[in-house]
Amino acid sequence: MALVNKSIVIAGAARTPIGKFGGSMKSLQASDLGVAAVKGVLEKSGVPRDAVDEVIFGNGRQAGVRPNVARQVAYRAGLGEGTPAYTINKACGSSLKAVINAYGAIALGDAEVVLAGGTESMSNTPYMLLDARWGHKLGHSEITDGMYRDGFLCPLCEELMGETAEKLVDKYGITREETDRYAMETQRRCQAAREAGRFADEIVPIEVPARKGAVRMLEADEHPRDGVTMESLAKLKPVFRKDGTVHAGNASGITDGAAAMMVLSEDKAEALGVEPMARIVAYSSAGVDPAIMGIGPVPAIRKLLEKTELTLDDIDLIELNEAFAAQVLACQRELDLDLDRLNVNGGAIALGHPIGATGARVIVTLVHEMRRRKAKRGIATLCISGGMGLALLVEAL
Template sequence: MEKAINRQRVLLQHLQPSTAASAPLISASACAAGDSAAYQRTSCFGDDVVIVAAYRTAICKSKRGGFKDTYPEELLSAVLKALLDKTKLNPNEVGDIVVGTVLAPGSQRATECRMAAFYAGFPETVPVRTVNRQCSSGLQAVADVAAAIKAGFYDIGIGAGLESMTANAMAWDGSVNPKLNEFKQAQDCLLPMGITSENVAQRYGVTRIEQDQAAVESHKKAAAATAAGKFREEIVPVTTKIVDPKTGEEKQVTISVDDGIRPETSLSTLAKLKPVFKKDGTTTAGNSSQVSDGAGAVLLMRRDVAMQRGLPIIGVFRSFVAVGVDPAVMGIGPAVAIPAAVKSAGLQIEDIDLFEINEAFASQYTYCCKKLELDPTKVNVNGGALALGHPLGATGARCVSTLLNEMKRRGKDCRFGIISMCIGSGMGAAAVFERGDAVDELTNARRIQSHNFLSKDAK
């Protein structure tokens, strides 16, 4: 608030009449409000990138849950179709569909995603591509579409995420280059994710009880959100089949509820679990994210295009940052990415009202929250991956839907939200969103015909 008042004071000084008789009526000078006013410069323009719809499937336990017998492309087609059905958008107007996905063979998954678009009702003229930045792939897809819209490549696009960890396991294919032995950081890229969790816990002093407590809270909050119907708006029911492994009998089911949440989880039950990755470690199956299946999709467009179509603006894409960190402690990624994304949006961490931080492991999630000194009442208010699950490529897109729906429920008390996650091999990503109806009422959205060459402050 103090920074905003100071900027207003500086700007008002520019409007004061000069007392010197010889002073020119108009003079050029650098504005002291300058680049510190990054967010205020772009608060509401017709070329804002906005989100008008964001949906996800339920998240189900791999190999045992509701989607264990569902083709991956069926999950993606369900959320893509939901975007069309619920917005009545003409599919011919979509400039691109970008899908974040991690584990499946690249060319095969790219083809499956193209097939999913056809199943959902998109014509052959709409292109599809995949993107893989591991655990941030779904968010990266959304960011890629936002960047393309901002660049003027097209006005409407879809960022999505898909993962079936039932169909595709985490495994290394082929041999490893012996050159690896000469580079410690390259070696650390191959560390099991659970070992990186142990490294974070040991290096930064995160205790076993802190990790178990984070898991208990995640399940508790996710169970409460489910009971209150908070996920109903964002989840697209998927009608599929379940095959009995003993008899082979098929049964048709409709999956509309996350099936990994355990409301009865307690510290006493988690304390009985043995470490999985290290004999004397603290990372267990109970304080690690669940291996899951799921998909999500986000419809983005220019603000003026959304307004012309009368579509609800549920969020505004404000910034995105990906950073690199030490692969041995890849879980610290959000602690580095969040401040960078907030700064890029012209904000401070204190301005953020809600955080969705992926709970890959309780150790890294706990560390990041403590490092950034986040208010626990603002973080993962409806639970996270420890309870819901973490379908790698889909998580980022799922978080967009969860965040924006919660921001909408909170209304004027919640203006800015952030999504962040750590990334295997040592990275972090974060994106800042603004609630869709939180724009300055004194500023009218205007159509931007083309890019101009005014200075940033003039804009």
């Protein structure tokens, strides 16, 4: 079902490898990662640089990133000084919102070709001296962790993200065994996907520092852990409650990465000789109680299905970002999702969750897997800190 009077498509969807926290990509800034992703999209899509009307990029941890990382990325990727760009911060939903805004700009006739995505270097999130601006006369000062202040702690409910997941555990009667079993399965799926080369088409290798001043190409994700078992997960202590369920093994990883895609009208794609990967059908946004922010995909998906007059039976694949295993299971129970169609190549528990890049990353993974399976429709969705959800419906061409 088309909800606008023109067909708007995705082409050249690509991402960098996802680097572990303090890993091979720690010396690269968010802009460096974004440049690598954008160059990959330009090469894969075949869209000329001078055809790009605008660049929209998401970024979640903006302290120290320097102004408007989208413009930095566009300029350094060779798009030229005439290409405008702006940055979106919608926390975990930043880059999915970037793609939605690209869709909107084209639907309104403000642009024909928009390069959209997101980037995040969580390894470079700084510590801050919040009270140092006006000087210290006497006494101690506190160093604030930018990761904690600008991400992990919700300013609306004053709870850590993991605590909001524990509230979903309480509400839906989810057990530690269930969350660990889900985490083990997502690692297994991710390992199977990597061994089968299913991520190869979506990953753009990136140059990273090596020993003695040399460089090397990073071609694979660093965060996945192969061979995870229920026994190994059982050894991990809960983080947020003494008898809780959430721990490092069933939560998304702190990581670095970027993802992007070309969004353009189908007519423009045809004129440029560009092969589209999927058509954007519709999107939806929703708000929920910040204290259970992880349930955000539920109302977002329901609104999306209502808007398009579809049911979940009409959806072949769903990429639902794995902030926490408990959060995914809560959404699964509320919507009665078929786990065989959900995160079929694993998700953020295995791959990691580079905040401002994840929304685009789940779209990239989704459209590649849809092509591989010849699937008709797919949904990319995620929860957002502060109590929100986003969902995007795409269909095969």
